[in-house]
Amino acid sequence: MTILHSDVDGSANSRKMGVLLSNLGTPDGTDYWSVRRYLAEFLSDRRVIEAPRLLWLFILNALILTARPQRKGKDYAAIWNRDRNESPLKTITRSQAEKLQQSIRDGLLGDTKSNVIVGWGMRYGNPSLKAATERLVARGCERILFVPLYPQYSAATSATACDKLFEVLASMRNQPALRVAAPYYDQDTYINAIAGSLTERLLRAGSEPDVIVASFHGMPLSTHVAGDPYYAHCHRTADLIRTRLGLPQERLIVTFQSRFGRAEWLKPHTDETIKALAAKGARRIAVVTPGFSADCLETIEEIGQENAKYFFDEGGEAFARVDCLNDSDHGMRVIEAVVRRELSGWV
Secondary structure (H helix, E strand, O other), rough: OOOOOOOOOOOHHHOEEEEOOOOEEEEEOOOHHHHHHHHHHHHHOOOOOOHHHHHHHHHHHHHHHHHHHHHHHHHHHHHHHHHOOOOOOHHHHHHHHHHHHHHHHHOOOOHHHHHEEEEEEEEEEEEEEHHHHHHHOOOOOOOEEEOOOOOOOOHHHHHHHHHHHHHHHOOOOOOOOEEEEEOOOOHHHHHHHHHHHHHHHHHHHOOOEEEEEEEEEEEEHHHHHHOOHHHHHHHHHHHHHHHHHOHHHEEEEEEOOOOOOOOOOOEEEHHHHHHHHOOOOOOEEEOOOOOOOOOOHHHHHHHHHHHHHHHHOOOOOEEOOOOOOOHHHHHHHOOOOOHHHHOOOOO
């Protein structure tokens, strides 16, 4: 356990601090083996797949990891950042960290700006949380604020990111002091940013949608029954966005995407809802993904391509995918607000 001594002359306040941004992760490439390595790490996580261990590992290695990497590799190839040879999620998360560092240099945190170093890492894949943490420690950071970039808390996202970071710290004799940012699903800055981003996208579209779909990443129903607050957090976010925009409940609805396997997942499902909306006569819809802090395979390909096709195939005429907050001005205001709030007392 690290004890942070505060000297009489206030020298503790001059010690270096790290801010570590984290997102889910990404394969290193679109080829079979790169995607397989990523999926193996992701789907081996007990927080992600809460199933009998030996049975699941057999299914994973004997069935899923034989065919799924090739299919997902094609999906990643459709959205890959060719210039950097990386996924959009990695590009955006790096940019978020760089912009946050610049904001700190510009005085976001006041006089201690030169003592705060921003890093970034992924729960799965590279750059790993281990490598990111070691870099911050090597640069002299004695305190680290960990910011999982998930607005809504879930054991399969926020908790497993913390698990991994705690595992990293457990290997260190001289640990930095650690603080973990709380979820921000109901924070004014975040709600205003989502509402503002949505409004700007609809203005560019030039037409009012019949329905706005707020699509969140799905979770098995069993996680909700077990007490995970994610479902409630998602609905609270949607309620606040709806109120902020002055919309009735039927104009902004909540759905859940990206289900996997045969277990029952949170409902209603995004793909089924979008098909049903078109079949019932909706001609213009917009889809916003408030649970994702950066665009990735699930937003660009699954929503912007796969679900858009479902809508058009059923007779829809206009489909607007609202970008995630990403490293936009809206998005950076959210991250900056979280960092300012959580560093209170340290700076």
